[in-house]
């Protein structure tokens with residue numbers, strides 16, 4: 001049997017290829033294209049996991065599948081298309097496929113594909129962190145729903161904001177050293193962050209809720225509305241700046 005890291009990477013890549021094909025040939029309206037992409041990638045992942053890991057349940061943004069979930073036992077948490085809106089905008093590359101496996105409420109294997117960038121990362125071989133010094137931190141934030149406190153945080157610590165779509169694309173940008181941090185507040189679900197957070201942790205980055213507590217996956221309610229992923233050397237300053245401002249953002 002293939003290992004879980006390799007399986008996650010293979011499935012994220014395959015779903016990404018399917019999405020690229022769909023997007024290239026499409027003349028559909030954006031909403032219909034997004035729905036078609038979500039449905040096609042969901043079906044591909046659910047069918048492949050049923051075949052390769054029949055004992056494991058699947059929690060997808062677009063429905064649950066497989067055997068019943070048992071709290072704390074293995075569960076695949078997948079977002080077949082993260083950044084659906086960006087997927088439907090020609091030329092944008094900030095959309096992703098997320099495949100994560102959680103056990104004991106932690107991600108133990110995962111992969112993220114950024115199909116339009118030709119990138120697939122997985123927990124089996126996480127990239128090494130760049131050693132460059134941080135002169136002026138770059139913080140990735142949602143392009144459509146940035147938390148209202150981010151401008152004040154950026155001013156306080158002397159950072160620049162980099163708006164981007166897709167939680168997976170933003171966390172991958174931190175993992176690859178293109179930005180130094182990603183912070184999000186105000187709403188998200190476990191599937192939006194599980195896979196890329198697994199890779200960020202494997203790569204040695206800081207990952208937490210905005211109040212510094214652990215990100216816990218596979219809870220009965222998948223709502224996981226805020227998170228911080230950043231280079232370790234920024235975590236103390238960012239958490240201090242956040243501590244005054246997270247009230248009302250979660």
Ligand SMILES: Nc1ncnc2c1ncn2[C@@H]1O[C@H](COP(=O)(O)O)[C@@H](OP(=O)(O)O)[C@H]1O
Nearest residue numbers: 081082083084142145165166167186187188192
């Ligand atoms: N306030 C909010 N409530 C619920 N989901 C949110 C949210 N803000 C962002 N998200 C989800 O997080 C993902 C990344 O968002 P963003 O691009 O704004 O950073 C998107 O997932 P999907 O594209 O899978 O729906 C988006 O729907």
